[in-house]
Every structure is written in structure tokens, then in C-alpha cells.
Amino acid sequence: MSAFDLSLLVLYLVGILLLGFFKRAKKGTSVADFIVGGRRLTLPAFVATLVCTWYGGILGVGEYTFKYGISNWLVFGVPYYLAAFLFAMFLAKKARRTEFLTIPDRLNQCYGKHAAGLGALVVFLKTLPAAYVLMLGVLCQQFFGVPFYVGILAGTLFSVVYVLLGGFRSVVRTDILQVSLMYFGFGVMLIILVLKFGGVGFLSANIPVDHFTWHGGNSGWFVAVWYVLALSTLAEPAFYQRCYAADKESTAKKGILISILFWLIFDFMTTSCGLYARALLPADIDPVSSFPALAEMVLPVGLYGLFAVALLATVMSTVDSYSFLAASTIGKDIICGWFGQPQEKVNFYTRIGLVISAVLAMAMAAFFQSVVDIWHDLGSVGTPMLLVPLFFSFVGRRRMKSGTVIVSMLLSGAISLLWLLSEQFTTDSNYWFNIEPIFPGLVVSILFYLLGSSTTVKPSPSIE
Numbered sequence: 219m220s221a222f223d224l225s226l227l228v229l230y231l232v233g234i235l236l237l238g239f240f241k242r243a244k245k246g247t248s249v250a251d252f253i254v255g256g257r258r259l260t261l262p263a264f265v266a267t268l269v270c271t272w273y274g275g276i277l278g279v280g281e282y283t284f285k286y287g288i289s290n291w292l293v294f295g296v297p298y299y300l301a302a303f304l305f306a307m308f309l310a311k312k313a314r315r316t317e318f319l320t321i322p323d324r325l326n327q328c329y330g331k332h333a334a335g336l337g338a339l340v341v342f343l344k345t346l347p348a349a350y351v352l353m354l355g356v357l358c359q360q361f362f363g364v365p366f367y368v369g370i371l372a373g374t375l376f377s378v379v380y381v382l383l384g385g386f387r388s389v390v391r392t393d394i395l396q397v398s399l400m401y402f403g404f405g406v407m408l409i410i411l412v413l414k415f416g417g418v419g420f421l422s423a424n425i426p427v428d429h430f431t432w433h434g435g436n437s438g439w440f441v442a443v444w445y446v447l448a449l450s451t452l453a454e455p456a457f458y459q460r461c462y463a464a465d466k467e468s469t470a471k472k473g474i475l476i477s478i479l480f481w482l483i484f485d486f487m488t489t490s491c492g493l494y495a496r497a498l499l500p501a502d503i504d505p506v507s508s509f510p511a512l513a514e515m516v517l518p519v520g521l522y523g524l525f526a527v528a529l530l531a532t533v534m535s536t537v538d539s540y541s542f543l544a545a546s547t548i549g550k551d552i553i554c555g556w557f558g559q560p561q562e563k564v565n566f567y568t569r570i571g572l573v574i575s576a577v578l579a580m581a582m583a584a585f586f587q588s589v590v591d592i593w594h595d596l597g598s599v600g601t602p603m604l605l606v607p608l609f610f611s612f613v614g615r616r617r618m619k620s621g622t623v624i625v626s627m628l629l630s631g632a633i634s635l636l637w638l639l640s641e642q643f644t645t646d647s648n649y650w651f652n653i654e655p656i657f658p659g660l661v662v663s664i665l666f667y668l669l670g671s672s673t674t675v676k677p678s679p680s681i682e
Contacts, residue, residue: 219361223523230375230399230527233535237395238380238388249564252385253261253319253546254463259390264464264473267393267539270400270479271456274536275486276529277353277506278593283492284505286436287429290492291509293441295485297448299478303459304473310464312612314470321458322551328611330620335556340604342547343669345455346575346581346583347540349592353506355583360510361526370580373530377537380577381545382569386463389539392583396531403528404487406521407513411494414516416434424497443654450601453544453608539581545571598638602630602659617675618667626666634659 219227227514250256259267274588275294318324321341326334358369380388399613402558426617428435451457461470495508550564559567586592607623610616618626637655639646649655 219436219522220519222358222519223526224362226520226523227530228457230530232325233395234376234392235380237391238384240384240391240537241387242282242383247385247565249550249561251387252565252568253566254459255386255390255465255552257317258465259460259463259469260465261469261473263390263394263458264469265332265476265480266397267390267482268445268456268460268473268477270393270397270535271389271460271539272454272477272536273345273400273481273484274347274350274540275353275593276532276667277356277509278349279508280484280492280495280507283489284399284496284499284508287425287431287484287493287496288489289432289434289441290489291485292432293444294480295489297445298451299482301448301451302457302474302478304479305452305454306471306478308384309391309609309612310457310470310474312459312469313458314464314467321453321455321604322547322555324366324611325430325623326555328613328617329623331556332613333531333553333607333620333623333627337604337608338551338556340627340631341598342456342544342552342575343596344453344457344580344600345540345543345602346449346579346631347537347544348579348586348596350533350537351579352583352586352592354530354537357510357526357529358487359532360507360514361420361530373534374537374580376539376575377534378541378572381538381542382572384563385568386459386542389542392538393535394666396535399528399537400526400533401484401487403525403531404484404491405519407525408487408490408676410516410521411491415498416496421493421497425493426496426597429493429496434556439652439654441491443656446602446654446656446660449605453601453604455547459543465677466665475595493630494543512573515633537579541572542568544562544575544579545569547571548574578601598655599631599634601633601656602663603627605660606663610667610671615671616667616671617669619675622670624672626663630659630663630666633662 248293279290279294282294316324322334322338325337354373354377355366355370356375358364359366364372395491422430433441457474459471464470464473491509491512495512498515499508499511511530513522517525546568549568553567554561554564607618607627634655637649637658640650644650
């Protein structure tokens, strides 16, 4: 990169740190203020922080589009819009009405302490930002020329150091800047690509035919599994945290609906840029680095730096949010909730949890080679464990007993994990019966609910 491009990256990093460190959480700050910002999140801030937090997998989008074309939109776009819409219509207001701080708070209210503790472990694994830390390593390697592992370390430190002091408020302040950079960077890139190379005609002449099909050359089962994985949105900690932090119930519902429109626009830009990457770059490059490589090829000095900033902003806005979610799960729900440490120590243990989650995320990022694989594997095991018990704690009158919920979570997770590992034991390297791991675990969880729930179980306090 040129000195000018590098200076833009440095300016961005300095700006993020200044925003993040502004108004640190003081000694004696309440738990609600530290974890959900005192429940004062307005509609514009709600949309800004949710949009960029839930779209951190930008290199995964580039990877998938490079391999499979417009199928990216039908895999990482449409099912998640639908799931987010369901959340907005059925859960957003109810979640805000509870005035809880975390998902395990609701599990504890409905199913007891041990079910909440088990749910907290699932939430922790779901929120470890390993996939996004991996992307930071790739970006730092590409832009700064540092080794991959150095990039992982430096990128993670820059993403979490201000959260350590400022909590949720620091996350929101930095997100407002980063969401603007995301849209500006990709908007400029797409305009330049169209003006320089042409539109649909150029793409259709230079990329494989399968890239314009709904399946991208994959089986229908492979595409279908992502529609089931998208249901994990109904148990998505980032959604619940934003709803708990909203200033009122209507902000939570409207904020998610507006965010869907923003995600649709951003998906159009990123998928289009991914198609240009496939058309212009060698077919044998690492697909994860397709966006940085495309920018290096087509953008002039200055705009290259701005696009690099947009990529970093997209990823870092998710790393800080998910690191903080994982940290608060350790501090509030596991150490102080499950293990019974004093509640006034929540903020202290959350800061300890931030260090733990950052270290584990870096270790996982070094182990996995694919962003998509991380999403797939963690979602395949975590979703069956948490989705059904949490969803029906808000919807309907039928409830499971605490012991039933615990057995359901353990058994569904174990079956999905075994199914996931079966790929290593079969001669053709496929899952048992060619069925994706999420399905057997989800079937078990649903059966437990259908057969083990009733209206005679003591109901949780009404949130209607």
C-alpha cells in the first residue's frame, strides 16, 4: 500500500480508539449501564449498531460469492432477512419488556439456574468472534504485510481494548462511525467497477454459468441447511442485547425492520463486488482474500485506502460487539449467575471475560481455515441446543420442566456434534446419510418440546 493509503488506515484506527475511550465507564457504574448502556439506545443508534454488528463476515461473503456466485444472496441474505423479520414481529417487543440484560436471564426465569448456566455456555460459544478474528488476520496480512498470526493479535487488540474500559457505550459509539464507512467504501467500489468494466454483460461473459444459478453448483440440501441455520437469529445474542438496550419497545421492533432494508442494500453491493472479483481475479486465489485482492487490482491510491478502511470497519465492528457479548456471558451469567459470585462484581468479571474470549477467539481463528466453516460448525451444534427452549419461553403457553430442558439441550447438542464429526469417520468424507448435522439435533429438540411440555408446568411471568 502507498503511504497515503496506510495513513488513512492509521487515521481510522486512531479515530476508533478515541471514540471508544471517550467517556469511560467509571468505578461504580451499574451493571445495566455497562452491559446495555442504561437502556437509552435510540432508533438511529439501534440501527447503526445492529447493522454493522450482524454483518462482520465480509470476507466470508467474498469467499462464498467467489465460489458460488449469486447463491450468496440466497444463502447469506434471504434466510436471514426472514429470520430477522420473525424476530421483529414475535420477539423484539417481548424481549425489551422483560428488561433483562442477557439471554440466560430469560432461561433462568423460565427453566431455572442450571438450564440458564448451560444456555450461557452455548451463548458464549456462539458469540466467540473466531470467524471475524480470522478475517482481521487476513486483512492485516494483506494491507500491512505482517504475518497472519501477528495480524490476528494486533487486529483483536485494536478491536477490544476500548471495550475493556467503556463497555456497551463504546461499542455503540464506534459502530456509528463504522457503519458509515462500510457503505461508503463498497458503494464507491461498485460504481468504479461498473464504470470501468461494464455491467451484467461483462460478468456473464467472464464467470462460470453456475454462478448465476440459485444453487451455485451446490446441492439443494447444502442451500437448505443455511435456511435452518438462519433460524439461529431467533436466539441471536446481539439482537437480544440491542433490544434490551433500546429506549422503548417500539425502537426494538422498528430498528430490526429498518435494519433488514440496510442489509438488503449492502448484500447487493457485496455480492456484486464478489462477482467482479471472480471475473477479474485468477480462479486459484484464496477466496477469503478476494475482496482485498480486487481492491488492490482496480482502485487508485486513496480509494484503495478508503476501501481497506471499509473492510476493517465491517469486521472490527463485529469483533468488538461479539467479544463484549462473550465477555458479559462469562462475567454475568457464568461466574456471577451460575457460580454464585457477588453481582456487584459483574463488571470486573466481564472485563476478565473479555480477555478470555479474545484469547480463545484468536486460538480458534488460527485453527480454522475458512470463515464459512466456523459459521457452519458452531451454528450446527449451538442452534439445536438453544433455539427451541428460548423461542418458546417467549411464544405460546406450553413450557418444559427444568430437567427436561437440560436433557434436551445436552442430547440435541451431542447428537449434532457427533453428526458433525461423522465426516471424519466415513470413507466418502460425508456426514451420516448425507444429512447436515443441524437437522438431527433440531429434530431431537423439537420432539422434546412436543412430548415434554405442557400448560400445567408453572408458567413464567407474563410478557404479553
